[in-house]
Amino acid sequence: MTRVYNFAAGPSTLPLAALEEAAAKLVDYEGAGMSLIEMSHRGGRYDAVHNEALSLVREMLGVPDDYYILFLQGGASMQFGMVPLAFLRNGLSADYIVTGHWGKRAYADAAVVGDARVLWDGAGAGYTRIPSLRELSFRTGAAYVHICSNETIGGIQWKEFPDTLGVPLVVDMSSDVLSRPLPWERVSMLYAGTQKNLAPAGMALIIMKKDFAAGARRDLPAYLRYDLHAENNSLFNTPSTFVIWMTALTLRWVKSIGGLPEIERRRDERSRAVYGAIDESGGFYRSPVERGSRSSMNIVWKLADARLDGEFLDGAQREDLHGLKGHKSVGGFRASLYNAMPVEGALALADYMRRFADARG
């Protein structure tokens, strides 16, 4: 099989080692005579995989002991609603920093549930930058402040998490989780849909500080209660056993290559190559994003001459560079450079971009 370079934003490329191990064991799991995904989630074999996934998250991200790690269904979108349901009790309000499509979605769901306020909105500049700390004034009485660490569609990223002056910070890290170390002293909760940096779709990874979780409402339908999931080690109901297995396999791969330091080294090498091709094209390719806010995971650009868009995409496809079409809301192109994208994939894309610009520029 020729494995193409898949730059899709999510679901997205996974480590080949993880896919191959799952394929080899899918039908007969370690001699059990059945697949892991046919087994009870209450049995010993599944339990070992479940706990390995949880403990590798803790190990790879250096999650402190006073944080719960949960695997919940419904993806990141479920958390858009679950967070305000749990934390916006009567009389409390939360602040949202809206940096793009996903920040806006999170805010919209919170506004349905309770008193959600927009602390900052980047719409005026077309969501092309992250605000500076000077532009933000945190309210000490807020239940939490919500940010999206990496806007997958707009291609902008918080390089540093803000110090919210004691207000709990909740972060949607769907598209950059596991790509960077975290300043735990600043983070009360994060959540991430699994289908970008971790596993197939169908689940979210949630990491929340125990004392923050203690303030979550319990007078909610059972599945929406963080306390029940925490007490039951994410086995309150039937979990996404396949997705959790794949998460374990991805994390094993992360560990095998050297953990976060190597993940970061590859991340920087990939993004340097593609931004380099944009910056050195003499305006042939244009990034709409402010330099200091550039995402290392999702790189967006446009061709100065949009009439060449189709030809650019077709040529890329012929060189096995797939999934480069930009989101329909912004157009242009996007390369998602998640952890599992080999550095060679980014180098091949940059090389193609240079040759295309030379031929057509």
Ligand SMILES: *Cc1c(COP(=O)(O)O)cnc(C)c1O
């Ligand atoms: C993909 C994405 C989501 C939505 O994730 P689902 O798992 O599909 O609900 C939310 N936020 C960000 C930043 C994303 O990239």
